[in-house]
Structure formats: C-alpha cells, structure tokens
Amino acid sequence: MTTSSLNWPVAALPEAELRERTYIRVGGKARWLLEPLDAEELQSAILAARERGFTPRILGGGCNMIIEDGLHDCVVITTDRMKKCFRPMRGSNDFDPKSHRGELVHSDPAEDPRLVVWAGTTLQNLCRTTNELGLSGMECLAGVPGHVGGGIAMNAGGRYGEMWDSVEVVRVIEPDGRMLDLPRQECTPRYRNGGLGERVVAGAILRFKPQKPVEVKERAKQYLLEKNRVQPVTEWSAGCVFKNPPPEVSGGRSAGMLVEQCGLKGRERGDAWVSPLHGNFVINRGHATSDDVLGLIEEVRSEVASRTGVTLELEVKVWRREPR
Ligand SMILES: Cc1cc2nc3c(=O)[nH]c(=O)nc-3n(C[C@H](O)[C@H](O)[C@H](O)COP(=O)(O)OP(=O)(O)OC[C@H]3O[C@@H](n4cnc5c(N)ncnc54)[C@H](O)[C@@H]3O)c2cc1C
Numbered sequence: 001m002t003t004s005s006l007n008w009p010v011a012a013l014p015e016a017e018l019r020e021r022t023y024i025r026v027g028g029k030a031r032w033l034l035e036p037l038d039a040e041e042l043q044s045a046i047l048a049a050r051e052r053g054f055t056p057r058i059l060g061g062g063c064n065m066i067i068e069d070g071l072h073d074c075v076v077i078t079t080d081r082m083k084k085c086f087r088p089m090r091g092s093n094d095f096d097p098k099s100h101r102g103e104l105v106h107s108d109p110a111e112d113p114r115l116v117v118w119a120g121t122t123l124q125n126l127c128r129t130t131n132e133l134g135l136s137g138m139e140c141l142a143g144v145p146g147h148v149g150g151g152i153a154m155n156a157g158g159r160y161g162e163m164w165d166s167v168e169v170v171r172v173i174e175p176d177g178r179m180l181d182l183p184r185q186e187c188t189p190r191y192r193n194g195g196l197g198e199r200v201v202a203g204a205i206l207r208f209k210p211q212k213p214v215e216v217k218e219r220a221k222q223y224l225l226e227k228n229r230v231q232p233v234t235e236w237s238a239g240c241v242f243k244n245p246p247p248e249v250s251g252g253r254s255a256g257m258l259v260e261q262c263g264l265k266g267r268e269r270g271d272a273w274v275s276p277l278h279g280n281f282v283i284n285r286g287h288a289t290s291d292d293v294l295g296l297i298e299e300v301r302s303e304v305a306s307r308t309g310v311t312l313e314l315e316v317k318v319w320r321r322e323p324r
Contacts, residue, residue: 009044011035011081018067021059021078023145024238024282026290027067027319030057030076037081038118039095039171039179039202046200047177049075057319058200060150061122064239066297067319069290074322077200079149082120085129088112088205095171095203109133110210114168118203119149123156126206131217135208137166139216142224143233149201155189160223164189168207172199192243192315232275236284241297242312250310256280259300262307269296294318 005012016033019025034049034056036042049056054075059065087109088094095116113135117126123141126148130138140161141151150156151163152170167189170182175198188195227233242255250258259265259279267274270292275281282293282300297314305311 008032008034009048010037010041015071016076018059018062018072018076021080022062022065022067022238023236024066024284024288024293025236026069026284026288026293027065028070028072028290028321031071031073032075034075034077035081036077036079038084039082039173042077042079042082042119042200042202043173043177043179045077046173046175049077050175050177056200058149058153060119060147060153061145063144063146064150064154064156064315065317065319066238066290066293068294068321070321072319072321079118079120079147082118082149082202083122083125084116084118084203085121085126085148086116087133088114088116095205109135113208113210115206115208116203117148117206119147119152119201121148122146123148123151127220130208131220132213134211134213134216136211136216136219137161137206137208139220139223140165142220143227145239148204152201152204153194153196155192155194157192158227162189164194166206166208167204169205170196171202171204172196173202174199230278232277232281232283235275235281237275237281238293238316240280240315241282242280242301243315245310245312250308253310254280255312258304258308258310258312262300262304264300264303267296267300269293269299272296274300 013033015029018027034045036045056075056077059076059078123144123146127138144156156163167184244254256279265274265279266276271285271288272292275283301312
C-alpha cells in the first residue's frame, strides 16, 4: 500500500474530500485523489493505480454522480486539471497545442470547423467557445454542467441533440494503459451512454457546423431559457436521477412525468427532496447525507413501480464504498 503522495507519478491528495467536487454536494473521502495534467499523466495515473491493486474511478465535474458518505478505499482520478480547448492547426490532428510551436497557422473556423478538447474542459466553456466562433452543435448542451470527458462518457444531451453528434475522434486510455484514438464510426454511443465501457476519455476532436455566431448564440440562449424554466438548475442536484423509459413501456411518459403523476414531487427525506419544479431531480437543501438522497431515490423508484408498473433505471452514477 502506498503511504506517501510522492509515490504517485502525478499530483496526489490523500484522504481527499469528494463532496465539494460534486454538484449535489454529497459524499465522503477517497483514499487517494490523483490529478493528472494531460493525457500522458492520465495514462500514468491509471497504470499506477492498477499496479497498486486499485481499479481507478474517474471523476469529471461530478454533475451526474452521487457518492456515498465515509471513506472510500479507492483511487479517484479527476480530470479537473485537463482543461485545454483549442482549434486544430491546418491539416493537423494533434491533441497537444505545444507541439505546433507556432509554425502552423489556424484555419478559418468555417473552413475547418473543429475543436480539440481535453477531458476536463467544462461543457459551458466549450459552449461559450463554439458560440463565439460560430460553430453549431453544442447548443443542445447550453446550461448542462460537467466536463467534456463526462459528457462523452454519459453522452450528455437532450431533446435538441447530444454530445456524440459532434464527436469525430475520441482519445481514450484502455484499462491496460494503451492510448487509442477511436474514430466515431468505431463507437456505439446510445441514450445517455457513450458506450465506451471501461475506457477513460482523455480528449476528443469535435466537428461542428459553421454558422453565423449570432445565430448559434441565439439558439443556445433560447435552449438555456427553456432549460432554466423547467429544471432546478441552480440547486444542488445530480441532474436527472432516472433515464426516461422507452415510450412503449411508459406510454410516452418521461421519468419526471411518472414521478409527478404518482404525487411524489416535494417528497422529502432528511434534507433531500424531490424538486417541486421537476420530478426527476432530487435536491440537497444543504445538509443531506448520501443515505437521505439514495434512500429517497429508492423510495421514489419503488412507488413509481408499484403504482405504474414501470421500473425506472438510474441515469445518475452511484459510488458505493466497496471493499477492494
Ligand atoms: C443542474 C443539472 C442539469 C443537467 N442537465 C443535463 C442535461 O440536460 N442532459 C444531460 O445529459 N445531463 C445533464 N446533467 C447531468 C450531467 O451534467 C451530465 O451527465 C454531464 O455530462 C456529466 O459530466 P461530469 O463531468 O460531471 O461527469 P461525472 O458526474 O463526473 O461522471 C459521470 C460518469 O462519467 C464517468 N466519467 C467522467 N469523466 C470521464 C472520463 N474522462 N472518461 C470516462 N468516464 C468518465 C464517471 O466515472 C461517471 O461514471 C445535468 C446535471 C445537473 C446538475
């Protein structure tokens, strides 16, 4: 067992608090938190964790995540410090901006409507960048918190599109540490699932549609207004708790509608409650524990199943304390 942060090949924090690294502000500590700066460090962190007998867990923005309280005897790797987002140089597929050394020239965004993004870039920074450059494709993620890596792993999106609509190449680290660039056609993303299994996203090349910046901005603004009207975006939550069931199973009702029809909006447990605005959001009103949140989710799931016959599947990821 490693006893010192110096024994790790990347920046490492012992007994690191995870709560503040989640949007819902719930969760305990990780035995080790590793903070790689780039894809190579991410690769080293994964290999080092595995050599020490840990299966590393990957934390992006923690926006779709509920972490159990207490000490997790695990290694968590955060993408928080991997925040680069830049236009590729003409004819280049390079993920490293330093390797260009200035001798290559940027092409016009209309001519080469791509961006290279590293896993820790926030989705909102990416949206701002595409808005400014007149690159259409990310408007569907206006107001969605989290990192690009998490967005690709979860295939974040909504009624106007999803993350993988814009992915051209994704750079991943395999569980055995190999780094691969996977073209879109070799991947099988699905509804709220990037289909990458155990692979860790280090970055991606995204391809957009060039449009007038004013049009892209206006569309993003409208989607954001709509989102803010129907979702409790400023409250501490983990986003949508449940996936929407297939329409043939639920009669076309979304997960939120099913929760609402069962009269469960406003249901509470401790400091956790089901949002009165949107039935698919569980909110931490300040001091909720993971037991409050997870207990409430189970209660809602079980009542929806018994009253409607529909068993809701979790969209949020739950990290339990598990023996190694
Ligand atoms: C207010 C609010 C609104 C939201 N609205 C939406 C919405 O409209 N649509 C939507 O789809 N989602 C929505 N979400 C959920 C969330 O924002 C997205 O799922 C987002 O993509 C999660 O990214 P993250 O970086 O926070 O991932 P995390 O929550 O950190 O992780 C989620 C999962 O992805 C894995 N993961 C993270 N990074 C990587 C990586 N680099 N490689 C491999 N696996 C990784 C984690 O291990 C975990 O299993 C919302 C959440 C909130 C709080």
